[in-house]
Amino acid sequence: MAEADGRTLGDEEVAALDRVIRSGMLSSVWGTETRALEREVAEMYGSRHAVACSSGTAALHLSVVAAAPDPGDEIITTPITDFGTVAPILAQNAVPVFADVDPETGNLDPSAVAKAIGPRTRAILVVHLFGAPAPVTELRALADAHGLALIEDCAQAWLAELPDGRYAGTAGHVATLSLQQWKHITCGDGGLTLTDDDGLARRMRLFADKGWDRSVGRYHESFGLNYRMTELQAAVARAQLVKLPGVLAARRRTAERLVAELADLEALVLPRTQGHAWWLFPIVLPGGGAAELAEGLRADGVPARAGYLSQPLNRAPALTAPVYGGSRYPLEGYVPAPCPEAERMVDDTLLILDWNENYTDEHVEVVAGAVRAAL
Numbered sequence: 001m002a003e004a005d006g007r008t009l010g011d012e013e014v015a016a017l018d019r020v021i022r023s024g025m026l027s028s029v030w031g032t033e034t035r036a037l038e039r040e041v042a043e044m045y046g047s048r049h050a051v052a053c054s055s056g057t058a059a060l061h062l063s064v065v066a067a068a069p070d071p072g073d074e075i076i077t078t079p080i081t082d083f084g085t086v087a088p089i090l091a092q093n094a095v096p097v098f099a100d101v102d103p104e105t106g107n108l109d110p111s112a113v114a115k116a117i118g119p120r121t122r123a124i125l126v127v128h129l130f131g132a133p134a135p136v137t138e139l140r141a142l143a144d145a146h147g148l149a150l151i152e153d154c155a156q157a158w159l160a161e162l163p164d165g166r167y168a169g170t171a172g173h174v175a176t177l178s179l180q181q182w183k184h185i186t187c188g189d190g191g192l193t194l195t196d197d198d199g200l201a202r203r204m205r206l207f208a209d210k211g212w213d214r215s216v217g218r219y220h221e222s223f224g225l226n227y228r229m230t231e232l233q234a235a236v237a238r239a240q241l242v243k244l245p246g247v248l249a250a251r252r253r254t255a256e257r258l259v260a261e262l263a264d265l266e267a268l269v270l271p272r273t274q275g276h277a278w279w280l281f282p283i284v285l286p287g288g289g290a291a292e293l294a295e296g297l298r299a300d301g302v303p304a305r306a307g308y309l310s311q312p313l314n315r316a317p318a319l320t321a322p323v324y325g326g327s328r329y330p331l332e333g334y335v336p337a338p339c340p341e342a343e344r345m346v347d348d349t350l351l352i353l354d355w356n357e358n359y360t361d362e363h364v365e366v367v368a369g370a371v372r373a374a375l
Helices: 011-023 033-045 056-067 087-091 110-116 136-146 198-207 231-262 290-299 340-349 361-374
Strands: 049-053 074-077 095-098 121-127 149-153 174-178 191-195 280-284 304-306 350-354
Touching: 011 231, 033 049, 033 191, 033 231, 049 056, 049 198, 056 087, 056 121, 056 149, 056 174, 056 191, 056 198, 087 095, 110 136, 121 136, 136 149, 191 198, 231 280, 231 361, 290 304, 290 340, 290 350, 290 361, 340 350
Parallel strands: 074 095, 074 121, 121 149, 149 174
Antiparallel strands: 049 191, 174 191, 280 350, 304 350
16 A cells, blocks of 8 residues: 655745745744743643753653663663663663563563662653553552652654543653654654653753753753754644544544454454553564564555564663763663563564654555455
């Protein structure tokens, strides 16, 4: 099938860019668009604070800064995620500790996280993978019991819903969102963090602007980088934010139809639809053979791939390479723990279908027919 174009960029975004360019102010330090975007996203999520920044990875770095690990402290996370989840941990001289996943969803398994907690654990960084809500109620209870920060990576999960009806991103101490090109909404690159904690919000805002408290002049209060979002990014993101509910509703309608179409196939474990934001459509084959199925689907023109990653991140070459110059610090002597469930998913059982808001009922029929034929 011809893959549907999943972007909603149009006249509204062009008008937003024109508005900013004609204003002559492209910097968020003195402009109004970025602060407006922060207010609108915070209101949408019911959070006290939203802090905009230059990318989803920058947002994750801010979230790790908020957790304030000392050098050598550990942050527990998942081996099935983009490396942007892990890079900020290393950037703060902390150590990623990988916990295994639920073999049906790829999301962190709370029992595996509990076993990974040690004396140097500072935070849990959970990813709502592919848009499926992770078990953050259980993870928040673990975090609270051990005095840890809980960070939610919602890059793939805009407006995903937890079982109690809250949005993913509202159960942890900090949450992150991404506006990268292929997310639900985009401004090319961009990110936001969410928190209800005034102190954490201030810490992240300072770090995103070189530790500069601009209310008191050229005064650098703490170490920080330049992760500022531009007014151009923010203006496009604001236009996209208006479209987000429609994007999500469209993805949910067709994805839920595909789940129904494939429900009788016992060889497949299909996603749980409750609260899912459908960034991608994952299918698990407990008996293995995801690569062969993906090859068959591609032969029929269906965009599919096996494993999502080339290897789970506990096997990533970056974790055995120098980190700073020739130094391996903070990973000297580091051996990532095995994660057999994650490793099997990536190697053999996980199949990914691309998904977007412009898929139609006809696309669903083509995909369903191709899956049946390939099996």
